[in-house]
Amino acid sequence: MRRCIAIDMRGYNQTERPSDVSSYNLKYLVEDIRQFIETLNLKNVTLAAHDWGAIVCWRVVILHPSLIDKLIICNVPHPTAFIDLYTNSKEQRAKSWYVYLFQSSTVPEMGLRANRMKLFDITFRGEQAGIRNKKNFTDEDVLAWKHVFSQSGSTTGPLNYYREVFKAPPIPSKQQIVQPKVLIIWGDEDFFLDKKGAELSAQYCRDCRVEMIRGASHWVQQDEPELVNSLMEKFITEES
Template sequence: MGIAANLFRVVYATWRQYIYTAGALLTLTWKWLTKDKDYFTEYTYPEPECLKNWNHKFVQLKDIRMHYVEEGPEDGDVLLMVHGFPEFWYSWRFQLEHFKHTHRYLPIKRYVYFFQSQLIPEIAMRSNKMKMLEAMFRGKQAGIRNSQNFTDEDMLAWKHVFSQPGATTGPLNYYRDLFNAPSISRKLQIVQPKVLILWGDEDNFLDKKGAEFSVQYCRNCRVEFIRGASHWVQQDQPELVNAYMEQFMKEDIYGTVDNQKEFKSNL
């Protein structure tokens, strides 16, 4: 049964990848035929002021040199903040400002089927003056609901980072290798430390059931759906996210919160 399930997963993922790739290729071909040739011109955007005056550092790992930003007292408890794609350390700017006086803060710089294709996602993201990024963060369907939290300068910051040579390929390679990860036992899949999941209830990229399903992989987990927040929840509702983070770090037992939902693991 395990072999059959793994085989089905590989076949299904491959089929979905081909479908999404074919659709993207047809769309790009149509754009090339009907739009001005400048549509595919790649631009390198300047660094905006909002990315400066932070404590930028680097660490050399085995095969990569990783960038991170460090703020807060050296003897403070460490908050290691990671992110998905297409985000980068600046996605945590509201949390950086909020916790920098009490915690040592380390945000590091580092959907699925379409991103697994070769070259096409890079072309799509960097064409048309990177309008795909604008749609993701400022579009009516998927964008940040509290538009004042994502300014023109913030948009320029995203374009600056992802217009650098190779800036999109590295993160995309994670998705390309997603279904090649080795299988691990159910026991080893269980997250042992206490977990808090904050999920925007207007997330257009991921279904709410994903949050509920994640509970089954945690020994002690709580899910909070943030009303009116998009996929970019820590940027959309930073004050509420910061409050939940503070509560989570200070308390061992949590009561339910009005208009929120708590899920208990069966483990």
């Protein structure tokens, strides 16, 4: 019997929101997932994640490969592949401008809340950064996100992820190569991440498959849910 467990990471929605910025360092985010798996005594685990969840799950698999059977990543490169990409691509450096904005205190929170949280409309439904298939992320969906992030203190936790990202512990060189099987699903019109990151990531995996989804945005699972679900199901059910 298979179970699907969806996790709200620390600082999101109704989870605990530590007040110390350092509590959002990647070493603690990784530890949250490790403890979750071990506490529930989960076996044959497939981690599937997108965006910040994917950043964390790459590291979980790298640092604790014995806990994970397979990894599914949507539109986020392997951490070392991202460094390679950022170093050599002026396009990626330009796309990552907001990471530096989010390092400041207070201002990002004010920006997220300004003009009735207009930034959420731009991010999810805008013509450049947003989901291509608007019918898959409706006005009601945006309102649900705004409701969650309108609660007191709800924006600071997620922003603290960015404020701690440059303080993440380095990955030991001998652990760079991901050992479990990996499926990377990538929307090739990602506004935030260059698609070269997908192929670079495969170089840091022992066994990796890259599925490039044409015309899909960074939010590939919303743009093409049936295709993404089909790819995931096939990958999960096939023999290791």
